Amino acid sequence: MSRSDTRPTKPHAKKLRIAAAFAVLFSIAGYVAAQYVTSATGPARCTVSTAGAESKDYELRPEQAANAATITAVGSQRRLPERAVTIALATAMQESSLRNISHGDRDSLGLFQQRPSQGWGTQKQITDPVYSSGKFYDRLVRIPGYSRLPLTVAAQRVQRSGYPQAYAKHEANASLLTAALTGRRAAAFNCTTGPAGGDGKAGSPAQVRERLMREFGKDVLAGSEKPVPAAAAEGVGLRESDGGDARESAGGYSRTQAAARLSADGKEPEVRIPARADERGWELAHWAVAHASELHIAQVSFGDRVWDASSSEQGWRTREGSDSGTGSKQTSVRMRLATAD
Structure with a gap:
């Protein structure tokens, strides 16, 4: 070991180390505070409350909630039953997680992953939530007795997906969201913004x-x-x-x-x-x-x-x-x- 290795640490070096330690502590504290504020009042989440004694909320992001509200509104404009809205929401949950995305399998786009090459519309039209929701409903209502069919069957006849059974896992949450966004359940939907x-x-x-x-x-x-x-x-x-x-x-x-x-x-x-x-x-x-x-x-x-x-x-x-x-x-x-x- 050299002589220089045994020399005492210089005072200014020790101060720098202490300052660095405090900086790390302040950064951690700032992060925790930011997370607390965001979770309490920031644009973090939207929730749908369930009915009954054992309530379990369904949570989604504001972007997803806004798209779900648009899908529901378009169905309302067309005077469609709640079942149609539930089918549409479950489909969008599976296809895009209720996000208006600009990519997908081959040329699939938007909330419902509709394809320009399959006659759904132009890229610009398909990435418009109002248009894409309307096109989904256009095809859904052409299916005889769609409201009485299992959700997976109705959705598959519109979408022709390679994984038709995947829609089923979203039915419960889609039904819950439908009940709130159609107004059947009062004060059941909230967003922290x-x-x-x-x-x-x-x-x-x-x-x-x-x-x-x-x-x-x-x-x-x-x-x-x-x-x-x-x-x-x-x-x-x-x-x-x-x-x-x-x-x-x-x-x-x-x-x-x-x-x-x-x-x-x-x-x-x-x-x-x-x-x-x-x-x-x-x-x-x-x-x-x-x-x-x-x-x-x-x-x-x-x-x-x-x-x-x-x-x-x-x-x-x-x-x-x-x-x-x-x-x-x-x-x-x-x-x-x-x-x-």
Whole structure:
């Protein structure tokens, strides 16, 4: 051993080692803190709660939830039964894990791994979730008695997959997701997003209305189960020559109900949608929560419940001042949009 090997460590070298050790500790602490914050309030997960005493939530990512909500909305626009939506969701779960991917086996693309070479559409069309969902339903409804067939059989007749039995493993979760996103189960769907997505961007009422009409149909903003004139659907009043005064729409609601406006405190823009039935209201409310991050929706309320992006880990809460016994339930779905920081 040389003489230099036995010399005491220099003071500045020891300080450097201590500083490096503290840096490592701070990094670990920062990582743990970041993980805690993300899991509590960040854009981490969406959940569907099950009914019954032994509840076991089904969890998915916000991207997957948004795609599932779109698939469900397109089925709703076509007035298809829940079974059709369940088949579509289970198929997309197997084919793409509910992700709109730009790759796959050979030329397969999108949520349902549809192939341009097999007549499903162009690459651009197939990677549009609204289009691809519509094409899936187009082929599904041509199958005689599809709603009474086993899910694997119905899905396989549309997809012609090399692994037809693989769809079966997704049926339970697809059924659970369908019940929530169609509105049959109230307040059963939640996403933890952070404050309106956490990116400081403002929501656009025009963008929200456009997405709603594209996925649910133009009559959605009038709260009608039947198509209404485009002017009414877009929040524009009918002329007297259209059979009503300047305040009425074909759905029987004033034009201001279907249009965007400021919220009650006059600070945040809001989109209101009349909901004639609870299931319809919860269908729209859950759709809004699923798309909250991308559309910068800060708050959703319906009936006597409210979901707030800033406290989304708490899920749906009872709305302040509401009392189901006094008939004060909110009869429209309200989407309050974020404002820019």
